[in-house]
Amino acid sequence: MHELSIVMGIIDIAEEAVKNNHAQKVDSIELEIGTMAGVELQALDFAWEAAVKNTVLANADREIVTIKAKARCMDCGAEFLIHDQFEACPMCHDFLNEFIQGKELRVKSLVVS
């Protein structure tokens, strides 16, 4: 249930943005989460509800932009979408892949007022 720690990290970022912009609260927040970031969205939802109470995010709309994981084959250089760590390269069927996207865990933007 590390998703709770993730939400606490989001709250910290939101608090700072609110403070720096002399605002009172967050109206909406946009998150970017890669499909290989190790975050379970259902668990994030569960943690979110409990954690944002009495914070600047209490009534904020939340948008999650999912970033599909992409890998590059270290053998033939092909780039392809990947759904788990164990997918073989579709071109040469090798397992030596490195991720080039899909590990993102970011607060992209906030609307404060």
Place this chain on the structure above:
Amino acid sequence: MCSTCGCDQPDGVTITKVGESKLSFRPVEENHLVKPGHHHTHDSGKKIIEVEQDILAKNNKSAQHNRFHFKEDNIVAINLVSSPGSGKTSLLEKTLKNAEGLNCYVIEGDQQTMNDANRIAKTGVPVVQINTGKGCHLDADMIHHALHQLNPAPDSFVFIENVGNLVCPALFDLGEDFRVAIISVTEGDDKPLKYPDMFEGSDLCIINKMDLLPYVDFDIIRCKEYARRANPNIEFLEASATRGEGIAEWVEWLREKSKERVSV
């Protein structure tokens, strides 16, 4: 409930050095709480802020801080991760007893109890226990606080035994030099397939309880192949913490790595 700031939990995280009665409580950060009734009613207008900020940035910053201190004092830090019951503490006990010439320190992480720290303390090695309460992993800030209690000497090894959990600790950099995943043959050989994040981020995989191999259905070759799919560079050692097999090789691995690290 909250392992980050202890906000939902009166006792929060506690860090205790064996042999000292004093408990240190991690300060509760309340700065994210908005006091009820303090909302201003006037409309200050909406403002869009592009922050593009990594959510784990705070942890990563603490991890960098720890890493800086480790480097400064030429300390090798090892983060030991596994599921509960794989034999992390037994392996560590055996290691400490056989690590001649190595100056060792231990940070133990568990949700509750001083049991593991007390076991380690019997080997004579300085040890600090972190109890995460309900938290499922150690984070870099906890390690930072623990290091202040432990006060490791220069040119030493700090072993960090993470909370038994193959999922959550994978995401949290502690500032360690090496992450070592321990898997025992009494678990399934498909653990690396089920929990790939942990193996992807580990430098070494120790396969423990090798003495029990004849009695269980565990295919070592398959297990290694699965782990290599998650991480082609992962190294392997086979060990039995109770019988002492593989411990010398593991200590040698530590010595080699510390040399490599110094020469970098």
